[in-house]
Amino acid sequence: MADLSxxxxxxxxxxxxxxxxxxxxxxxxxxxxxxxxxxxxxENFQRVGAFKARGAFHAIERLKLExxxxxxxxxxxGVATHSSGNHAQALALAAKENGIPAHIVMPSITxxxxxxxxxxxxxxxxxSTLTDRLTVAEKLVAETGARLVPPYDHxxxxxGQGTMGIELQEQVTGLDAIIAPCSGGGMLSGxxxxxxxxxxxxxxxxxxxxGADDAKRGxxxxxxxTYVNSTSIADGLRSYLGVHPWSVLYxxxxxxxxxxxTEEQIKSAMKLxxxxxxxxxxxxxxxxxxxxxxxxxxxxxVEQQAGEEGWDLGIILSGGNVSxxxxxxxxxx
Amino acid sequence: MADLSxxxxxxxxxxxxxxxxxxxxxxxxxxxxxxxxxxxxxENFQRVGAFKARGAFHAIERLKLExxxxxxxxxxxGVATHSSGNHAQALALAAKENGIPAHIVMPSITxxxxxxxxxxxxxxxxxSTLTDRLTVAEKLVAETGARLVPPYDHxxxxxGQGTMGIELQEQVTGLDAIIAPCSGGGMLSGxxxxxxxxxxxxxxxxxxxxGADDAKRGxxxxxxxTYVNSTSIADGLRSYLGVHPWSVLYxxxxxxxxxxxTEEQIKSAMKLxxxxxxxxxxxxxxxxxxxxxxxxxxxxxVEQQAGEEGWDLGIILSGGNVSxxxxxxxxxx
Numbered sequence: 001m002a003d004l005s006x007x008x009x010x011x012x013x014x015x016x017x018x019x020x021x022x023x024x025x026x027x028x029x030x031x032x033x034x035x036x037x038x039x040x041x042x043e044n045f046q047r048v049g050a051f052k053a054r055g056a057f058h059a060i061e062r063l064k065l066e067x068x069x070x071x072x073x074x075x076x077x078g079v080a081t082h083s084s085g086n087h088a089q090a091l092a093l094a095a096k097e098n099g100i101p102a103h104i105v106m107p108s109i110t111x112x113x114x115x116x117x118x119x120x121x122x123x124x125x126x127x128s129t130l131t132d133r134l135t136v137a138e139k140l141v142a143e144t145g146a147r148l149v150p151p152y153d154h155x156x157x158x159x160g161q162g163t164m165g166i167e168l169q170e171q172v173t174g175l176d177a178i179i180a181p182c183s184g185g186g187m188l189s190g191x192x193x194x195x196x197x198x199x200x201x202x203x204x205x206x207x208x209x210x211g212a213d214d215a216k217r218g219x220x221x222x223x224x225x226t227y228v229n230s231t232s233i234a235d236g237l238r239s240y241l242g243v244h245p246w247s248v249l250y251x252x253x254x255x256x257x258x259x260x261x262t263e264e265q266i267k268s269a270m271k272l273x274x275x276x277x278x279x280x281x282x283x284x285x286x287x288x289x290x291x292x293x294x295x296x297x298x299x300x301x302v303e304q305q306a307g308e309e310g311w312d313l314g315i316i317l318s319g320g321n322v323s324x325x326x327x328x329x330x331x332x333x
Numbered sequence: 334m335a336d337l338s339x340x341x342x343x344x345x346x347x348x349x350x351x352x353x354x355x356x357x358x359x360x361x362x363x364x365x366x367x368x369x370x371x372x373x374x375x376e377n378f379q380r381v382g383a384f385k386a387r388g389a390f391h392a393i394e395r396l397k398l399e400x401x402x403x404x405x406x407x408x409x410x411g412v413a414t415h416s417s418g419n420h421a422q423a424l425a426l427a428a429k430e431n432g433i434p435a436h437i438v439m440p441s442i443t444x445x446x447x448x449x450x451x452x453x454x455x456x457x458x459x460x461s462t463l464t465d466r467l468t469v470a471e472k473l474v475a476e477t478g479a480r481l482v483p484p485y486d487h488x489x490x491x492x493g494q495g496t497m498g499i500e501l502q503e504q505v506t507g508l509d510a511i512i513a514p515c516s517g518g519g520m521l522s523g524x525x526x527x528x529x530x531x532x533x534x535x536x537x538x539x540x541x542x543x544g545a546d547d548a549k550r551g552x553x554x555x556x557x558x559t560y561v562n563s564t565s566i567a568d569g570l571r572s573y574l575g576v577h578p579w580s581v582l583y584x585x586x587x588x589x590x591x592x593x594x595t596e597e598q599i600k601s602a603m604k605l606x607x608x609x610x611x612x613x614x615x616x617x618x619x620x621x622x623x624x625x626x627x628x629x630x631x632x633x634x635v636e637q638q639a640g641e642e643g644w645d646l647g648i649i650l651s652g653g654n655v656s657x658x659x660x661x662x663x664x665x666x
Binding site (some may be wrong): 044045049270271274275276277278279280281320322323324325327328329330331332333 | 377378382603604607608609610611612613614653655656657658660661662663664665666
């Protein structure tokens with residue numbers, strides 16, 4: 001170090017001169033945080049407690065409009081699906097309200113409360129193993145003539161889920177962007193379609209745990225990933241992106257970025273929603289807020305693109321189907 | 334039994350005759366459930382997460398209107414209270430927004446998150462033991478000149494809490510009754526006043542655990558109970574009824590019935606609110622729904638008074654301040 005007698009006095013002016021001296025050598029680090037005004041779309045308050053009601057009701061309304069469906073005994077033959085989650089209950093409810101039978105294939109390890117809820121809507125529940133559920137469902141369809149209503153990889157489902165995007169645009173004027181969870185991609189691609197041509201940017205959030213961020217990884221290599229086996233706490237986000245969602249999101253470039261968060265970040269965002277917003281959400285629904293709060297890439301991107309004016313950002317709280325047992329396990333002391 | 338050959342044939346007519354035979358000997362058991370349309374007042378969405386913000390803001394607005402308060406340095410001397418609960422945060426917030434100091438005496442065993450929240454609103458937190466908090470608060474008031482804002486036993490607090498009753502009457506036309514939790518009775522007596530002369534009946538709910546149902550027991554004997562030491566999970570309902578609330582509720586007969594529920598019933602109602610309504614409420618807030626669902630005396634009373642037409646019943650969800658740690662403990666598997 002320089003001789004003490006040569007040093008400038010310890011004053012503010014001296015610090016300003018010190019900055020002049022080193023300015024070309026250092027980074028000016030950011031002081032502004034991204035400016036975001038958050039708008040939460042509360043699909044946890046949707047019928048059956050999750051957005052899945054939109055796709056299921058839309059699929060059945062579309063069936064009723066299909067020429068010949070009614071005449072060929074469609075109403076008696078009913079509908080079928082394979083799901084251990086919110087889609088099972090949503091299809092069961094939509095079928096019940098239309099007075100048509102629903103056959104739901106569920107893995108035999110499905111937690112009893114979800115089986116009970118699905119049966120509670122009057123559905124015929126058939127158990128399968130984890131791996132043969134599609135086979136069991138297809139056999140069932142062949143035997144009963146029921147129409148298969150897949151959980152996400154179908155235009156009728158995608159368009160149904162997309163309706164929340166239209167609603168949000170009606171509810172929030174001047175919306176700049178929307179971020180939603182992504183699993184099979186039915187909801188995210190529906191929202192992306194709802195924003196097409198509007199200038200509203202669409203982002204997706206996934207858990208990174210055990211490769212559940214297949215959509216993000218797939219888009220990075222340009223190759224859709226077709227196998228995921230993750231036990232993320234975000235139990236609604238363990239599927240891989242379907243063909244139709246891939247086509248909308250990647251091929252048609254209707255999604256502007258995918259982000260992945262850790263299990264701890266999901267839990268932390270969920271804790272915030274429960275404790276401060278007083279809303280019950282399932283872990284999957286906390287993923288977008290986790291991206292917004294903790295993903296530095298996302299935050300830097302917003303800061304650059306939104307500038308000082310900031311963004312009005314829609315955050316999809318996709319569902320609230322978590323039991324008190326589940327909460328106790330998640331947050332066990 | 335009679336000889337088989339003498340028995341009537343097994344037909345519907347024979348059952349009708351059997352009923353004629355035993356009618357004077359048996360009770361006709363009820364088939365109709367009480368008919369209730371429930372309206373939930375979501376004070377868990379109130380500022381600081383509980384109704385206590387109403388009383389605290391009202392108390393400070395009233396202070397500002399008090400002749401001489403400002404001139405005598407009231408704004409500099411500030412306000413003080415003793416509370417380990419929602420009142421502490423509410424007063425801290427109301428004081429902060431008015432730019433006046435708040436001195437809050439909290440028992441040193443208060444859970445850290447509540448201390449942090451109160452300090453977060455800028456309050457000066459002073460610790461005490463569980464038993465000497467009133468003494469500490471009074472000493473503090475003597476030293477600082479701060480005005481004591483008690484948690485419930487004061488007209489300004491009672492009138493502030495009562496504002497939710499006026500709001501609910503504006504929000505639900507044709508309301509027949511309201512049921513609210515009761516601890517010190519500030520909220521219940523405020524609501525009772527808000528309903529005076531309207532014909533709307535007012536009911537209170539308490540935990541029965543370890544004598545926390547002091548208001549109910551006191552009203553049965555006509556003597557206010559002035560000691561409660563309960564560890565009910567409904568941690569906001571462990572105080573005993575104050576002098577002013579007793580005067581409104583009992584002496585002026587503005588409450589139409591008090592009901593007490595068990596810890597299991599509170600937990601069960603809370604589970605329902607979390608799982609099906611997707612709302613985070615603290616255990617105290619679940620007490621009125623527990624009465625409505627599980628208290629046979631309450632249900633019989635409604636059935637008799639409301640008849641087939643039923644009642645539109647307001648249910649006060651008083652607050653949502655429970656941590657994920659707290660939820661995990663309450664619902665531990």
